[in-house]
Amino acid sequence: METNFNQPKRYVISKGIDRFFIEIYDIVKFILLFFKEVFSPPFEFQEVVRQCYVVGVRSLSLITLTGFITGLVFTKQSRPSLAEFGATSWLPSLVAIAIIRALAPLVTALICAGKVGSHIGAELGSMKVTEQIDAMEVSAVNPFKFLVVSRVVATTLMIPVLMMYTAFVALMGSYLDIHLNEQTSFIAFFEAAFNKITFLDFTSSFIRALVYGFTIGMVGCYKGYHTNQGTEGVGKAANTSVVVSMFFIFIEEIVIVQIINWIRINQ
Amino acid sequence: MAVDETHISNRAEPVISIRNLYKSFGDNHVLQGIDMDVYKGENVVVLGRSGTGKSVLIKIIAGLLKPDKGTVKVLDEEVDKLDKKALQALRLKIGFSFQHSALYDSMTVRENLEFPLIRNRKNLKRAQINQSVESVLDAVGLLQTINQMPSELSGGQRKRIGIARTLILQPQIMLYDEPTAGLDPITSIDINQLINTVKEKFHTSSIIITHDLTCAKTTGDRICMLLDGQFKRQGTFEEVFDTDDERVKSFYEYNFIQ
Numbered sequence: 001m002e003t004n005f006n007q008p009k010r011y012v013i014s015k016g017i018d019r020f021f022i023e024i025y026d027i028v029k030f031i032l033l034f035f036k037e038v039f040s041p042p043f044e045f046q047e048v049v050r051q052c053y054v055v056g057v058r059s060l061s062l063i064t065l066t067g068f069i070t071g072l073v074f075t076k077q078s079r080p081s082l083a084e085f086g087a088t089s090w091l092p093s094l095v096a097i098a099i100i101r102a103l104a105p106l107v108t109a110l111i112c113a114g115k116v117g118s119h120i121g122a123e124l125g126s127m128k129v130t131e132q133i134d135a136m137e138v139s140a141v142n143p144f145k146f147l148v149v150s151r152v153v154a155t156t157l158m159i160p161v162l163m164m165y166t167a168f169v170a171l172m173g174s175y176l177d178i179h180l181n182e183q184t185s186f187i188a189f190f191e192a193a194f195n196k197i198t199f200l201d202f203t204s205s206f207i208r209a210l211v212y213g214f215t216i217g218m219v220g221c222y223k224g225y226h227t228n229q230g231t232e233g234v235g236k237a238a239n240t241s242v243v244v245s246m247f248f249i250f251i252e253e254i255v256i257v258q259i260i261n262w263i264r265i266n267q
Numbered sequence: 268m269a270v271d272e273t274h275i276s277n278r279a280e281p282v283i284s285i286r287n288l289y290k291s292f293g294d295n296h297v298l299q300g301i302d303m304d305v306y307k308g309e310n311v312v313v314l315g316r317s318g319t320g321k322s323v324l325i326k327i328i329a330g331l332l333k334p335d336k337g338t339v340k341v342l343d344e345e346v347d348k349l350d351k352k353a354l355q356a357l358r359l360k361i362g363f364s365f366q367h368s369a370l371y372d373s374m375t376v377r378e379n380l381e382f383p384l385i386r387n388r389k390n391l392k393r394a395q396i397n398q399s400v401e402s403v404l405d406a407v408g409l410l411q412t413i414n415q416m417p418s419e420l421s422g423g424q425r426k427r428i429g430i431a432r433t434l435i436l437q438p439q440i441m442l443y444d445e446p447t448a449g450l451d452p453i454t455s456i457d458i459n460q461l462i463n464t465v466k467e468k469f470h471t472s473s474i475i476i477t478h479d480l481t482c483a484k485t486t487g488d489r490i491c492m493l494l495d496g497q498f499k500r501q502g503t504f505e506e507v508f509d510t511d512d513e514r515v516k517s518f519y520e521y522n523f524i525q
Binding site for chain 2: 042127130131132134135136137138139140141142
């Protein structure tokens with residue numbers, strides 16, 4: 001095949017639209033490659049465990065603070081409305097439903113999109129621009145498996161765990177406020193809180209957290225892995241990882257809530 | 268054109284053979300018909316100004332980039348025709364030393380060296396891994412840095428560790444991308460000596476990409492001068508620069524003044 005260097009570049013539709021579809025194609029290819037690599041040996045167990053530690057333990061302090069304050073503030077904000085009807089005894093179940101059904105998965109996902117997503121984007125981005133990914137490739141190591149698969153598996157596994165932890169901490173924040181105001185005991189609070197929670201509430205939150213975890217890992221890795229333009233590109237990868245993750249999390253939230261509500265109605 | 272190609276004509280089959288190689292990035296046509304052979308035990312230096320496509324050439328040889336046109340054969344295998352598995356097997360025979368060393372900055376020197384070894388030589392015992400790591404570190408004279416992080420090393424040390432990491436897989440071919448770039452003259456001399464030591468001790472054939480004439484003169488058995496996407500001159504150091512071509516002369520003079 002003869003290469004004609006003087007031929008002007010042709011686009012199918014326009015430069016921007018072509019680029020958009022090429023990007024979509026690259027993303028689909030990236031996701032398919034993940035599913036191909038995740039089930040094929042050799043498995044990088046050690047790296048997955050290390051990444052689980054990075055995602056889980058290092059996010060713990062921020063998650064604890066955010067979860068606790070969320071539970072506490074939500075209880076404080078809800079009290080006056082319920083007090084108007086003399087229904088403050090409903091506070092534990094109201095707060096529990098709000099936390100387990102909606103707040104815990106969403107708060108965890110948004111915090112992790114900021115902390116973990118940006119970390120993955122920046123880390124892989126800097127590895128890309130300093131040729132560390134190429135170095136893995138030329139030493140006959142599969143960088144996709146080592147870097148991408150391990151991180152996506154780690155976020156997919158750890159975000160649900162962090163979500164459960166956030167729910168617990170948020171309920172503790174709520175308990176603190178209720179205990180100080182109504183002198184409710186710990187057991188009475190948790191009995192009332194879990195009275196209205198169903199198995200579907202738990203599973204739906206767990207599934208949502210799984211989906212959010214996968215999204216955060218995938219977006220961070222994709223943006224980092226496709227970084228260019230040197231150090232400026234690294235910052236851009238970290239930034240867009242957070243923005244795009246959050247965007248997808250909200251879209252997924254809308255879709256999953258619709259599906260769960262449909263299941264709840266038809267139960 | 269090529270000054271002297273007769274001195275390589277009677278040799279055995281080349282370990283690297285490139286024919287009519289073209290590569291462009293958009294409107295930037297970096298390689299425009301490269302022909303090149305590298306023979307067993309030979310150090311070939313590719314000289315050229317920045318941005319002329321020298322690094323692109325060795326990235327194509329290592330299978331990191333695909334050529335637009337032409338053939339690249341490494342150890343009798345056509346690189347861009349290989350499937351993933353065959354390419355990985357071939358890469359075990361190629362060592363690539365990156366311009367900025369490309370050490371994994373989250374790992375210690377030991378972990379950097381172990382990383383390719385553990386993943387490619389599955390049956391090795393811990394004692395054998397330790398011995399391999401220590402042996403290559405000793406070969407580059409940096410055994411004392413074994414537990415240090417890359418951020419704690421100097422530029423010259425990073426280059427040496429980068430070379431050690433490639434040597435641990437005992438490659439037959441070494442590709443050096445600007446081995447002396449960013450180093451002071453004394454450290455550059457050390458790296459040049461190391462390249463020659465690697466050739467003698469590990470019996471490698473090498474392509475050395477550089478614009479440093481001292482490096483070219485010290486390490487190269489043969490020099491290829493890349494101009495306008497083609498090897499305009501080939502031969503020994505003296506043969507390449509024995510010309511009236513202003514661009515070649517100015518390249519020499521600039522390096523000399525430096």
